[in-house]
Amino acid sequence: MCEKREPLPRFRVCLRLPILGNLSLNYSHNNDTVPQPTLVLASRSPRRQNLLRQIGLQFVCIPSTVEEVIAETVPPIEHVSILAERKARDVATGCTHAIVVGADTIVVLEGEIIEKPVDAEDAVRMLRRLSGERHEVYTGYSLVEVPSGRVLTRHVRTEVWFRQLDSDEILAYVKSGSPMDKAGAYGIQDDFGAVFVRRIVGDFYNVMGLPLCDFYCAYRQFTNQKHEGCNGFELA
């Protein structure tokens, strides 16, 4: 479903699937029944796909082809927000009636942005740096609606403390291949990742790649679903 796309496809299709789910995230507008837009996830991350499924959303997956690079140096919040929105807008250009979700996750250690490792050595280096230290994880996500052009972009920050890591477990984890597609070279939901992290402050799912509680409230507001439960949650 999320195979790598050919570069620059000319005819990108947005299948129209109903947005359903246990959580009743049905689309409505001013209490009228309206055609449901397709929910599109502009990410090939299997974690994000699982997270959207976990909260009962049905969606199609169309990874964006934008480069995950920002030329200028910007603060972490801007970094993830810019990339999340860029990914969502990229995929949205090929859709006629959809809500497109883009997201970007980074690890920040001592002010330095750490993205995905380029190779196994890079992954070992990253994990050695994270060992015994506190770092931050930022996820930005963006909702882009077409054809209206409405956009909502938000970010969430979680602090993560690693225990001291053993060389053997770092090497075994990297050898498993799991760190290679993950910011900071670890997944908190992995076998090793779970036993590396001794403490977090914030949303666990944000570390996995999408802050579910924040996203859920944002999505409900974005789709005009009245919800007392998200009172106090204010869109930026």
Next chain:
Amino acid sequence: MCEKREPLPRFRVCLRLPILGNLSLNYSHNNDTVPQPTLVLASRSPRRQNLLRQIGLQFVCIPSTVEEVIAETVPPIEHVSILAERKARDVATGCTHAIVVGADTIVVLEGEIIEKPVDAEDAVRMLRRLSGERHEVYTGYSLVEVPSGRVLTRHVRTEVWFRQLDSDEILAYVKSGSPMDKAGAYGIQDDFGAVFVRRIVGDFYNVMGLPLCDFYCAYRQFTNQKHEGCNGFELA
């Protein structure tokens, strides 16, 4: 594998399975190869079974039959420690060569211990109380080795903040049946649970029922596996 046992079985069997896994949690003692004890989980919680599997452990599951009740009022830490150890000891009495893991998880709101709901109304009442508030989750776990009689019991505390909940989502969640076997009437890994929790401080897996990072280090030390990574981790 974890069906409800008949009360007080006379001939409880501990199958001898090797303890294997990606995390190399192999049993060794003074660097000699010794017969591997069976790892036994004295719990019928599917969450705990999944968590042990996540970190690569193989085990057999023999739920204890002890009542999850403590006559006297004790602080949360003692409550979970006493019950975890009681469960592990109960199952250990039927084993000849094993490490038995017992665990107990409670929610504490304003000093009051909240366990599993007794019925749907109780679950609704619990979730209404947790709505918009901060509470604590304590998990106690106990490792009991037979025939040596060695015991290690520990506990971990996580703080959890719920956002304001909507009546409809509380009712829908309770109707799903999912809250009924869970302390505090929620699972942080559920569809609804994931979007109810806006922030935690501590270990996420502790809220699910077993603090994986702490447990992993304790288990390695308990089984005499040298491990630099868990330095600074001191057994009580």
